[in-house]
Amino acid sequence: MLYLDHAATTPLRPEAREAMAPFFDDAFGNPSGVHGVARRARNAVEDARERAAALLEADHPLEIVFTGGGTEADNLALAGPALAGTGRTAVVVTAVEHDAILATAAFLARLGHSVDVIGVDAHGRVDPEAVAAAVRAETAVVSVMAANNETGIRQPVRDVVAAVRAVSSEALVHTDAVQAFPAEEVSVPALGADLITLASHKVGGPKGVGLLYVRTGTDLEPVIHGGGQELGRRSGTHNVAGIVGMVAALEAAAADRQRFRRDVAEARRRFETHLRAALDAAVTGAPADRLPQHSHLHLPGVDAESLLIRLDRAGVAASAGSACHSGATHVSHVPAAMGIDPQRAAQSVRFSFGWTSVPGDGDTASRIVAAQVEEMR
Ligand SMILES: Cc1ncc(COP(=O)(O)O)c(C=O)c1O
Numbered sequence: 001m002l003y004l005d006h007a008a009t010t011p012l013r014p015e016a017r018e019a020m021a022p023f024f025d026d027a028f029g030n031p032s033g034v035h036g037v038a039r040r041a042r043n044a045v046e047d048a049r050e051r052a053a054a055l056l057e058a059d060h061p062l063e064i065v066f067t068g069g070g071t072e073a074d075n076l077a078l079a080g081p082a083l084a085g086t087g088r089t090a091v092v093v094t095a096v097e098h099d100a101i102l103a104t105a106a107f108l109a110r111l112g113h114s115v116d117v118i119g120v121d122a123h124g125r126v127d128p129e130a131v132a133a134a135v136r137a138e139t140a141v142v143s144v145m146a147a148n149n150e151t152g153i154r155q156p157v158r159d160v161v162a163a164v165r166a167v168s169s170e171a172l173v174h175t176d177a178v179q180a181f182p183a184e185e186v187s188v189p190a191l192g193a194d195l196i197t198l199a200s201h202k203v204g205g206p207k208g209v210g211l212l213y214v215r216t217g218t219d220l221e222p223v224i225h226g227g228g229q230e231l232g233r234r235s236g237t238h239n240v241a242g243i244v245g246m247v248a249a250l251e252a253a254a255a256d257r258q259r260f261r262r263d264v265a266e267a268r269r270r271f272e273t274h275l276r277a278a279l280d281a282a283v284t285g286a287p288a289d290r291l292p293q294h295s296h297l298h299l300p301g302v303d304a305e306s307l308l309i310r311l312d313r314a315g316v317a318a319s320a321g322s323a324c325h326s327g328a329t330h331v332s333h334v335p336a337a338m339g340i341d342p343q344r345a346a347q348s349v350r351f352s353f354g355w356t357s358v359p360g361d362g363d364t365a366s367r368i369v370a371a372q373v374e375e376m377r
Contacts, residue, residue: 002365005317006202006354007149007179007294012249013204013355019248020206023241031238032229041240048247055250056196056213057187065212065233066243070178070199072223073212074100074143076234077174077195080220081140082108088140088170090114094126094155095337098176101143102333114138123288124153124338132163139171146180146191150334150350152294153285154180161192172218178202178210182253182355183261183291194218198250200242204355205249209242256355264353265292270362271351272297278370284348285338295351302373304349310372316365318351 003011029041046061053061067073078101082089093105095117102117109115116134120126131142142164147154157175164173174195177186181203186196196213200206214220214233226235253260272295275281284296299307304320311318320332335345351369353361 002316002361002368003356004351004353004361004365005319006357007152007350007352008319009201009207010204010354011356012206012245013252015252016200016205016245016249020241020245023244027240029240031240032227041238044240044244045238048243051247051251052211055187055247055254057189058213059188060216062231063214063216065214065230066238067210067212067234068224068236068239069208069210070098070176070197070202071100071210072234073197073199073210074098074174074176075104075223076212076220077101077176077197078104078141078143079108079223080233081172081195081218082113083221084140084219085221086140086219088138090116090136090139092116092118092131092134092139092142092171094118094120094131094144096120096124096126096148096153096334097143097145098149098178099333101145101176105143120337122285122339124148124151124285124334125288126155126160128156128159128163131160132167135164135168135171137168137170139168141172141174141195143174143176146175146177146184146186147291147294148334149179150294150332151284151288151296152179152291152352153288154184154291157191157193172215179291179294181250183257183264183293185257188213188215200246200249203246203249203253205246206242209239209246211246253355260355261292263359264357266359267353267357267362267365268292268295270359271295271366274363274366275299275369278366279373284335284340293353293357295353296348297351298344298348299373300347302347302376304346307349307369307372307376310376311369314368314372316368318349320346320349 029037031042049061172194175193176197178199194215199210282298
């Protein structure tokens with residue numbers, strides 16, 4: 001199976017598997033306990049926190065909050081500041097955010113909060129000035145993703161931060177860097193955001209664990225209430241193995257970035273060059289600045305769902321739009337926000353390379369895709 005769905009999830013990196021192993025065995029303690037077994041687990045979580053903070057160049061380890069995944073980190077990043085009782089309750093999001101942000105914004109709207117949704121241009125890019133123009137005295141947080149999970153299109157997060165800071169000293173900026181991490185430098189100084197979401201399983205770590213970087217001094221109401229773990233910001237017994245595995249995967253991914261970028265970019269170049277010539281395929285959002293691993297292609301005249309079934313049989317795993325949803329067919333809000341009509345969107349497929357990809361995968365995959373599409377046409 002040629003796995004071209006790394007944007008949905010990634011195979012586990014060996015570093016993560018190895019780091020987790022003891023925590024499925026004798027290091028099974030609950031970090032909240034007082035005895036030696038607990039202490040070993042607690043030390044592992046705190047060591048992971050320090051390493052995650054170092055990786056993100058955060059000022060302090062306690063700026064890292066471990067969560068049950070990217071979705072939960074996004075919920076906390078948006079609802080946390082808006083519900084914190086600061087008097088600032090409004091949120092600003094872009095139209096191409098992951099549903100973890102958009103559905104949280106809709107939830108806040110149902111509670112009576114003001115929500116502004118900023119559109120993108122035909123290339124999927126948001127205008128930082130348009131974001132800043134929506135910021136008002138009551139804005140708690142602005143959320144602009146580092147790169148889109150469907151198209152890979154990057155957003156100018158640093159420029160958004162600068163534009164927002166120019167109009168408000170209070171509004172926080174959150175960025176979801178879940179997809180960007182394997183290819184891009186993701187750090188507090190590089191992005192400048194107050195809140196940063198990462199998800200383990202997109203970088204070669206286990207599923208069901210993530211983190212939120214929270215700048216010191218940020219007012220945050222938890223979204224999960226209970227025993228007060230994570231300084232009360234996220235209750236629930238720590239997923240010790242998951243946390244340790246995630247941080248091992250993040251470190252491995254960061255150390256592997258240069259090779260990753262080179263290999264996925266070359267695989268994608270071969271893939272897209274062939275398919276553009278053979279099938280008249282068009283890159284969604286071109287010539288927008290994209291992550292090197294994503295290839296969201298319009299294949300004229302081809303029903304994406306039927307093609308995906310054929311590709312699965314032919315040994316290629318890909319997806320239509322976002323696979324982060326339960327349920328099969330779902331018309332994505334991302335192409336719609338770019339002004340792409342539903343018919344064209346239904347003829348588009350997302351291929352995503354990743355840490356296990358080699359340049360030759362681009363040749364193999366493009367041959368298989370071309371053959372299947374030609375049969376369908
Ligand atoms: C950009 C982005 N944000 C958030 C998420 C959600 O992360 P998780 O699957 O860990 O809940 C995903 C993928 O699922 C994603 O691609």
